Amino acid sequence: MIDLEPFHKIAVLAAKRGGRILKEGLRQEITVSYKGALDIVTNIDTRSEKAIVALISRHFPDHRIMAEEGSGRKGRSPYQWIIDPLDGTTNFSHRFPFFCVSIALEVKGRVRLGVIYDPVRRELFTAEKGKGAFLNGSPIQTSSVKELYKSLLVTGFSYDIQTDPKNTFDHFINFTLNAQAVRRTGSAALDLCYVAAGRFDGFWETKLRPWDTAAGSLILCEAGGRITDFSGKPYSIYGDEILGTNRKIHKEMVQILNKKNT
Numbered sequence: 001m002i003d004l005e006p007f008h009k010i011a012v013l014a015a016k017r018g019g020r021i022l023k024e025g026l027r028q029e030i031t032v033s034y035k036g037a038l039d040i041v042t043n044i045d046t047r048s049e050k051a052i053v054a055l056i057s058r059h060f061p062d063h064r065i066m067a068e069e070g071s072g073r074k075g076r077s078p079y080q081w082i083i084d085p086l087d088g089t090t091n092f093s094h095r096f097p098f099f100c101v102s103i104a105l106e107v108k109g110r111v112r113l114g115v116i117y118d119p120v121r122r123e124l125f126t127a128e129k130g131k132g133a134f135l136n137g138s139p140i141q142t143s144s145v146k147e148l149y150k151s152l153l154v155t156g157f158s159y160d161i162q163t164d165p166k167n168t169f170d171h172f173i174n175f176t177l178n179a180q181a182v183r184r185t186g187s188a189a190l191d192l193c194y195v196a197a198g199r200f201d202g203f204w205e206t207k208l209r210p211w212d213t214a215a216g217s218l219i220l221c222e223a224g225g226r227i228t229d230f231s232g233k234p235y236s237i238y239g240d241e242i243l244g245t246n247r248k249i250h251k252e253m254v255q256i257l258n259k260k261n262t
């Protein structure tokens with residue numbers, strides 16, 4: 001087994017550095033550019049990404065980097081960092097304080113380390129493969145809720161929601177009718193951490209990208225949760241569907257996701 005400690009330390013430093021930039025950015029001018037009709041990037045996303053990538057590159061110059069806003073690096077290293085410098089950009093651009101930095105490390109194609117930092121609440125979620133999940137250093141675990149009707153669920157919508165006829169409104173309706181309640185927070189990375197910490201019981205979404213889910217999916221698995229696609233098959237951060245739960249309501253959620261509305 002590789003010792004992840006040196007990588008873990010730098011990932012935490014980088015997440016906190018990015019987080020500081022986001023928190024300061026809330027009080028500064030935010031400029032918005034459009035990547036698509038709804039998909040935006042701000043000057044602060046870019047600033048955070050540059051700082052994170054610079055720090056990681058200084059310590060691990062050979063490692064590959066996949067970063068949402070494009071300052072990544074290809075190569076042959078078995079190590080790849082997967083970075084979302086600001087998850088929750090739409091929230092951030094409205095100064096709605098729910099967003100985070102997400103950093104994961106893949107080794108030979110497997111996510112081994114995940115670090116997510118919410119600078120507003122100063123909450124640091126971390127996990128190393130096989131070693132459990134932590135919030136500010138204390139172990140966390142998923143909730144004990146066993147029935148869907150008692151569950152608090154969370155989801156998000158992809159940026160092409162207004163144009164894709166296969167949007168996920170049916171799922172939203174079905175879960176709203178079968179769970180205790182459904183929320184939409186605007187940060188998939190924090191959604192996964194909140195399921196890991198037992199604050200939500202289940203999360204589903206489509207069309208997320210590796211930087212949205214790499215760190216959060218490891219944190220959730222390490223907290224005792226279960227992650228699959230919508231049919232219950234193994235999850236990949238490169239896949240199209242994610243269902244992450246406290247394990248206990250997983251089957252019921254798969255059933256709802258496969259329900260055909262007439």
Ligand code: IPD
Nearest residue numbers: 086087088089156157186187188
């Ligand atoms: C988005 C957030 C949101 C999810 C979107 C993501 P971004 O990431 O995670 O919760 O619903 O699908 O793209 O653009 O804020 O980094």
Ligand code: CA
Nearest residue numbers: 084087088212
């Ligand atoms: Ca994201």
Ligand code: CA
Nearest residue numbers: 068084086087
């Ligand atoms: Ca982002």
